[in-house]
Amino acid sequence: MLDHLGAEDAKRITELARAARLARDRMIEYMKEAQLAEPPPAKGPHNAAASLAFNPLPADDPSLSALREAIDALPQPAREELLALARVGKGDHARDNWAKAVSEAEDAGTDMLLERVDLHDQLAKGLYELRLA
Numbered sequence: 708m709l710d711h712l713g714a715e716d717a718k719r720i721t722e723l724a725r726a727a728r729l730a731r732d733r734m735i736e737y738m739k740e741a742q743l744a745e746p747p748p749a750k751g752p753h754n755a756a757a758s759l760a761f762n763p764l765p766a767d768d769p770s771l772s773a774l775r776e777a778i779d780a781l782p783q784p785a786r787e788e789l790l791a792l793a794r795v796g797k798g799d800h801a802r803d804n805w806a807k808a809v810s811e812a813e814d815a816g817t818d819m820l821l822e823r824v825d826l827h828d829q830l831a832k833g834l835y836e837l838r839l840a
Contacts (some may be wrong), residue, residue, distance in 0.1 A: 712788040716781070720774070720778065720830065721827055721834065723773050724827035724830060726770040731761050787815045796828065796829035796835075797832070
């Protein structure tokens with residue numbers, strides 16, 4: 708299924724995304740909701756920091772830099788497959804709709820991938836769904 712993105716590259720980026728997520732979570736661990744300028748939820752669970760993606764990390768954070776460099780090093784078709792893999796892992800597409808997932812991921816850029824704070828989870832689940840984990 709992965710024609711341009713090797714399974715080992717996907718696994719490596721999955722681990723880099725995990726490291727960046729852990730660094731981000733450490734950064735915002737003690738941040739109060741009032742500092743996030745989010746209104747309190749009407750009801751149900753609320754994670755105000757979810758919309759921040761990796762923004763709390765400084766641009767020169769080593770874990771974020773490593774993730775960005777790994778994604779930037781991929782050719783465009785491999786980046787599209789990486790985004791498709793994340794979308795399969797998120798549940799937006801089924802394994803059987805791989806071609807559609809890839810076609811919808813056209814022009815996937817690094818920033819589009821870094822907007823996904825749950826990138827590690829989505830990629831890990833995508834690899835599992837494609838039976839590559």
